Amino acid sequence: MLAACTTHDGTVELRQVDVPKVGPRDVLIKVIAAAQNPTDWKLNSQKTTIRNLMGDSFNLTDPKIIGCDYAGVVAKLGESVTTNIKIGDRIAGWVFGSIEMNGAFAEYLVAPSHMFLELPLSWSFEDGSQLAVACYTACQCLYQSLGLPSPENPTTTPIDILIWGGSSSVGHFAIQLAKLGGMRVITTASPKHFDRLRTLGVDEIFDHRDPEVAQKIHAFTNGKLQYAVDCISEGSTPQLVSDSLGLEGGTISSILVYKMAVRPEVKVIHSLAYQLFGKSFGSYPTSTEMVEFGTKSSKLISKLLAEGKLTPAPIKIYPSGLASVPEGLEYMKSGKVSGEKIVYRIADTPGLSA
Numbered sequence: 001m002l003a004a005c006t007t008h009d010g011t012v013e014l015r016q017v018d019v020p021k022v023g024p025r026d027v028l029i030k031v032i033a034a035a036q037n038p039t040d041w042k043l044n045s046q047k048t049t050i051r052n053l054m055g056d057s058f059n060l061t062d063p064k065i066i067g068c069d070y071a072g073v074v075a076k077l078g079e080s081v082t083t084n085i086k087i088g089d090r091i092a093g094w095v096f097g098s099i100e101m102n103g104a105f106a107e108y109l110v111a112p113s114h115m116f117l118e119l120p121l122s123w124s125f126e127d128g129s130q131l132a133v134a135c136y137t138a139c140q141c142l143y144q145s146l147g148l149p150s151p152e153n154p155t156t157t158p159i160d161i162l163i164w165g166g167s168s169s170v171g172h173f174a175i176q177l178a179k180l181g182g183m184r185v186i187t188t189a190s191p192k193h194f195d196r197l198r199t200l201g202v203d204e205i206f207d208h209r210d211p212e213v214a215q216k217i218h219a220f221t222n223g224k225l226q227y228a229v230d231c232i233s234e235g236s237t238p239q240l241v242s243d244s245l246g247l248e249g250g251t252i253s254s255i256l257v258y259k260m261a262v263r264p265e266v267k268v269i270h271s272l273a274y275q276l277f278g279k280s281f282g283s284y285p286t287s288t289e290m291v292e293f294g295t296k297s298s299k300l301i302s303k304l305l306a307e308g309k310l311t312p313a314p315i316k317i318y319p320s321g322l323a324s325v326p327e328g329l330e331y332m333k334s335g336k337v338s339g340e341k342i343v344y345r346i347a348d349t350p351g352l353s354a
């Protein structure tokens with residue numbers, strides 16, 4: 001099959017590679033569309049860090065298939081798969097792109113059978129490809145790290161939550177899940193995204209570049225804000241999110257490790273969605289609880305999709321499928337992504353067809 005691979009010198013090239021083998025609990029997916037995440041360019045430039053985390057199992061010189069997020073159809077089931085998934089079913093999910101010879105920027109991939117979403121006909125494959133990394137991460141932040149109410153058991157007493165970076169992919173779904181959980185959602189973004197984010201139900205929104213943004217959020221929440229998801233978690237956001245919280249402090253769910261200390265009354269919990277797969281990632285261990293949480297999140301998100309309760313973020317489809325990957329990675333690496341998800345249709349790749 002054709003796949004976009006990292007090479008030992010950090011460049012990206014299209015290669016003919018083997019279709020990955022289907023393990024007993026795996027599912028083979030024919031990828032229709034794949035969406036890009038920051039990790040797709042970051043991991044390629046941080047190979048030594050990954051090697052340090054993963055040890056000898058990560059060979060620095062071998063090519064790896066890029067891409068985590070995908071939508072596609074089930075092509076084959078492993079012999080021990082017990083879910084009621086069938087060949088031909090439409091699904092969305094994610095894999096460990098850039099770490100293994102199994103990635104989303106390819107014609108086929110194998111996925112563990114507890115980590116994918118049932119994609120209803122109301123969602124195109126292109127829109128559906130953006131779901132998994134962002135939705136599972138949002139679930140991990142809201143429910144595992146912060147212990148907040150889920151859409152299955154919405155709060156009836158008011159709870160304020162700050163979703164910092166509402167126009168990011170993770171922010172887009174964190175806002176929707178928090179609203180479905182009954183919370184009052186405050187977010188930050190560039191003003192050009194305000195109208196769209198209001199359609200998701202956001203209660204108040206602030207410009208993240210406003211020098212007084214933290215003081216304004218602090219005042220809006222009467223100095224009592226206790227919960228925040230920091231969907232950016234770098235640069236000045238640790239300070240700003242911490243300053244937005246109430247005088248008595250609170251808890252921040254971060255999606256990158258904070259590189260600076262925040263005030264002592266603020267607790268920061270970092271999570272990594274890779275843990276939900278059932279494979280440890282360096283110092284981030286997996287556990288039965290993590291796998292159970294992944295399974296539960298799959299069911300919750302699939303149910304919300306079937307009920308028409310989630311809305312996709314705008315997508316930007318590159319014209320030449322996998323051949324466009326180097327251009328798309330460069331666009332993202334240079335910081336141009338703003339309120340959009342980069343998507344590749346595999347059949348648009350020159351030489352391939354649907």
Ligand SMILES: NC(=O)c1ccc[n+]([C@@H]2O[C@H](COP(=O)([O-])OP(=O)(O)OC[C@H]3O[C@@H](n4cnc5c(N)ncnc54)[C@H](OP(=O)(O)O)[C@@H]3O)[C@@H](O)[C@H]2O)c1
Nearest residue numbers: 038137165167168169170189190208255271272273338339
């Ligand atoms: N822990 C995990 O498991 C996990 C999972 C997924 C992602 N991540 C990490 O999370 C980060 C975000 O990923 P993503 O895919 O959601 O990002 P993304 O969609 O590519 O982020 C782009 C958005 O970030 C916003 N932004 C940039 N700087 C900001 C700031 N200082 N304040 C508020 N918003 C800001 C931009 O907003 P405007 O255009 O409105 O200015 C833009 O819309 C990445 O570092 C990624 O590696 C971690």
